[in-house]
Amino acid sequence: DGGITQSPKYLFRKEGQNVTLSCEQNLNHDAMYWYRQDPGQGLRLIYYSQIVNDFQKGDIAEGYSVSREKKESFPLTVTSAQKNPTAFYLCASRHLWSTEAFFGQGTRLTVV
Amino acid sequence: RKEVEQDPGPFNVPEGATVAFNCTYSNSASQSFFWYRQDCRKEPKLLMSVYSSGNEDGRFTAQLNRASQYISLLIRDSKLSDSATYLCVVNPSAGGTSYGKLTFGQGTILTVHP
Numbered sequence: 338d339g340g341i342t343q344s345p346k347y348l349f350r351k352e353g354q355n356v357t358l359s360c361e362q363n364l365n366h367d368a369m370y371w372y373r374q375d376p377g378q379g380l381r382l383i384y385y386s387q388i389v390n391d392f393q394k395g396d397i398a399e400g401y402s403v404s405r406e407k408k409e410s411f412p413l414t415v416t417s418a419q420k421n422p423t424a425f426y427l428c429a430s431r432h433l434w435s436t437e438a439f440f441g442q443g444t445r446l447t448v449v
Numbered sequence: 450r451k452e453v454e455q456d457p458g459p460f461n462v463p464e465g466a467t468v469a470f471n472c473t474y475s476n477s478a479s480q481s482f483f484w485y486r487q488d489c490r491k492e493p494k495l496l497m498s499v500y501s502s503g504n505e506d507g508r509f510t511a512q513l514n515r516a517s518q519y520i521s522l523l524i525r526d527s528k529l530s531d532s533a534t535y536l537c538v539v540n541p542s543a544g545g546t547s548y549g550k551l552t553f554g555q556g557t558i559l560t561v562h563p
Binding site for chain 1: 455457483490491492493494495498536538549550551552553554555556
């Protein structure tokens, strides 16, 4: 079955540690996105990528890093520089010519 | 000014009511507009695209007003199952590095009660 997969679903980390969230899609989509959602808030764009080996900062990129070495993979690293990393992280992908973005089920990151 | 703004609500309406949400956007060159639905603690899913001429899907009607730079979503005959957060999404104009960008509003919470 085609889809977009995020792992893990829940993640706990100690303050000061870097952590990498996985996002994989087998839909052959060009574009991939990372969003952050805080309780009662909308989605805020962290990074996005339209093609392999290229990505752009979104609205809240500070403290995050990404890579796009393969079309199907777009991992997000939450670094120790991110001041408030506890949040719900959503990955999405779509064809650039298409209207619909498909989302993974999200990763809930808790930093203690 | 935020790129995309929505009234966060919450909107509490009885079953059978008609409810409307608006969403304003700041980039007049924006080309594509969408409404997504997000259930509690779930990922967002596309509800409908918004076309220049307006479009309807069953009880849902979406409209675009380019002059005033807003999109709207109308839900008629509300059902309990319509309770969710509704997110508007804007895609900037074609060309340039921002072409692929999708910007979400903060979402409008709808609760339909018996």
